[in-house]
Amino acid sequence: VNSTRPAMWATFDLTLQNxxxxxxxxxxxxxxxxxxxxxxxxxxxxxxxxxxxxxxDFAKKAVEIAxxxxxxxxLENRIEIEEGDVYNLRYPDNSFDAxxxxxxxxxxxxxxxQKEIARILKPGGILICDFINCLSGYKxxxxxxxxxxxxxxxxxxxxxxxxxxxxxGLVLQDQKFFNTFPPLSLKINSKVFLAFEKSLGRPAKKxxxxxxxxxxxxx
Numbered sequence: 001v002n003s004t005r006p007a008m009w010a011t012f013d014l015t016l017q018n019x020x021x022x023x024x025x026x027x028x029x030x031x032x033x034x035x036x037x038x039x040x041x042x043x044x045x046x047x048x049x050x051x052x053x054x055x056x057d058f059a060k061k062a063v064e065i066a067x068x069x070x071x072x073x074x075l076e077n078r079i080e081i082e083e084g085d086v087y088n089l090r091y092p093d094n095s096f097d098a099x100x101x102x103x104x105x106x107x108x109x110x111x112x113x114q115k116e117i118a119r120i121l122k123p124g125g126i127l128i129c130d131f132i133n134c135l136s137g138y139k140x141x142x143x144x145x146x147x148x149x150x151x152x153x154x155x156x157x158x159x160x161x162x163x164x165x166x167x168x169g170l171v172l173q174d175q176k177f178f179n180t181f182p183p184l185s186l187k188i189n190s191k192v193f194l195a196f197e198k199s200l201g202r203p204a205k206k207x208x209x210x211x212x213x214x215x216x217x218x219x
Contacts, residue, residue, distance in 0.1 A: 006186065010193035011179055015102055015130070015213070016044045018176040022128050022215040027051070029097030032120070034086050034129075035107035039066030041100075042081075043073045051098065056084030058107075086113045091120045101129040104211060109155065114168025121218045127170055131155040133212040138183055161214060170216035177209030 019041075020027075028050035033042050036055030046053055057063050066081045084090070086107040099121055101108030108117055108129040117127060134143040134156045146152045154160040162172045180201025181193045201208055 006188055006190040007181070007184070007193055009190040010181070010197070011211070012040050012044060013190065013194060014178040014197060015041055015211075016048060018178055018213050019045070019100060019128055020048060022174055022176060022213065023049070023098065023126060026098055026126055030054070030095065031098045031100065032056075032091070032096045034084075034099060034101040034117070035103055036066055036081065037062055037103065039069045039079070039081060041102055042066070042079050043069060043075060045100070046075050046078045047073075051078075053079045054082060055079060056082040058083070058085055086110060087116060089116050089120050093119055094122045095120045097122055097125050099125070099127045101127075104130060104132050105155075106130050111154070111164070114165050114170055116168075118169040118218050121170075123218055125218050126173070127216040127218070129214060129216075131161065131212045131214065133177060133206075133209050135207070136210045137208050138210055155212075165216055170218055173215045173217050175215070176213045177205040177211065178213065179210040180205055180208040183210065 031045070031051040031053045033053060033055035036042055036057050039055055042053050042055045045051060055066060057066065060083060063081055063083050070076055070079045070081060099108065099117060106129045107113065108127065109131055121127060132139060132155070134153070143152065143156060147156070154164045158175065165172060178197065181196040
């Protein structure tokens with residue numbers, strides 16, 4: 001699989017590494033993945049933590065594939081995949097110790113979704129979600145164009161992210177930047193992309209990293 005989608009698998013690996021760092025000592029309990037896609041990261045998280053994980057996605061096809069990937073990994077006792085909508089979460093108040101959401105502009109970053117997410121997160125619980133780093137060297141010209149057209153999203157700046165999530169009761173804690181490697185679909189081993197990240201990309205994470213991964217806490 002790594003040979004057919006090397007850049008994607010490098011992204012999965014980096015997402016896992018940075019998420020574990022942002023989680024800190026929180027490695028068990030109940031976790032929700034909002035917009036789980038095909039479930040690859042849920043499998044990685046289950047293999048590297050003690051969380052019981054529920055993943056959901058709006059797309060039925062994604063749910064079917066995610067369930068198959070979970071079954072293939074032998075993790076059906078740890079991961080449950082469901083259909084769901086970020087604006088209408090069916091879970092009781094204070095249900096989850098951690099919530100994650102990935103996909104560059106992840107479902108948890110949709111405007112107005114934060115209040116509902118905070119409702120189901122336990123006090124002291126952590127939300128980790130990712131954004132496009134609009135100020136990345138790979139994205140800056142597109143961002144400037146949107147600024148001039150007055151269509152810039154709230155997540156252009158960290159201040160914009162903080163303000164949007166505080167509306168829903170979630171306080172910004174920390175952030176990570178990654179995916180510094182060029183956005184190329186080369187058929188090479190994913191380790192090449194990871195090697196770039198750990199060498200040339202390491203000192204330039206904020207100016208090259210295409211992903212901004214941010215953690216929030218519910219108080």
